[in-house]
Amino acid sequence: MNKRTLAGLALVALALTACGGRQPLKPVKDQRLPAVPVGAPTAPTAVQLIQPSIxxxxxxxxxxxxxxxxxxxxxxxxxxxKQPR
Known part of the structure; x- marks a missing residue:
């Protein structure tokens, strides 16, 4: 590979690493949050909803x-x- 190809691959890799944003999850506009589960004092947060249960x-x-x-x-x-015939 030549230097130009390596530089192009490096730029593509750099662009892909910038794709993952780290922002808190928010509901889409005009969309309601899930209902409060029976027996729970409050509705679960977005972080609690994406955590797998035990x-x-x-x-x-x-x-x-x-x-x-x-x-x-x-x-x-x-x-x-043996089955009889």
């Missing part, structure tokens, strides 16, 4: 295996029964 992003609580183990015998792992 149920949406549960934490992993299972310890991963670091070594493989031989599978124990399963008494319910039976071959299928």
């Amino acid at each position: 149920q949406a992003r549960p934490e992993r609580n299972v310890e991963l295996l670091t070594q493989s183990r031989k599978r124990a015998d399963d008494p319910f792992d039976l071959p299928p029964e």
